[in-house]
Amino acid sequence: MTFKYELIIYWSEEDQSFIVEVPELSGCAADGETYQAAVANAEVVIQEWIEIAQELGRPIPTPKGRLLFA
Structure with a gap:
């Protein structure tokens, strides 16, 4: 299934992931x-x-795409 929710991806030095x-x-x-x-x-x-x-x-929220704060 393909999801269209916005993902915020970043490196965590603390978690090393x-x-x-x-x-x-x-x-x-x-x-x-x-x-x-991480994406998988x-x-x-x-x-x-x-x-x-x-x-x-x-x-279940409908995906809105890019959010204003991201």
């Missing part, structure tokens, strides 16, 4: 040793976030 945040999905984030691994992990976490929201009957 790339961090991916998905601002439109509250609390949704992932990490990885490489940029590619984010795709898994986004899918899990959506599945759990559906199970709990919570609304």
